[in-house]
Amino acid sequence: MDAYRSSLVRSGLAVGLSFFMMQACASNNLSKDVREQMARTEAVLQQADRSGVAVNALPELQAAKDKYAEAKRLVEKKSSDADKKALQLAKQAEVDAQYATAKAQAKTQENATREVQSGVQAVKDEAGRNAAAPAATP
Secondary structure (H helix, E strand, O other): OHHHHHHHHHHHHHHHHHHHHHHHHHHOOOOHHHHHHHHHHHHHHHHHHHOOHHHHHHHHHHHHHHHHHHHHHHHOOOOHHHHHHHHHHHHHHHHHHHHHHHHHHHHHHHHHHHHHHHHHHHHHHHHHHHHHOOOOOO
């Protein structure tokens, strides 16, 4: 009977230990909020890269990338405190990337506006020269 009881105790301990290990691993799993935020941030950063934001807003885009890289590093720590900080950094990185994109778009629009204004001025100058030129007499 002692062998049976000993075996039962060992089995119970093994099951209990397995359950405890699963719970410990589950508590270190990345939360849904963090996973979703990291995915959103990565998508915004990729879109910013594809749209050429780096040309007109490099410092802002680099700040976003740095925060995202730090968030990824924190996620690898697999702790709830690190996950909270990672979530915060990922949100900041997303906002920074959106700002960089908006700034780059504004810069592109400013350049286009200047080009149009320059073209309008050239037409005005040409019209002024044509009006001031002496009319040829037949």
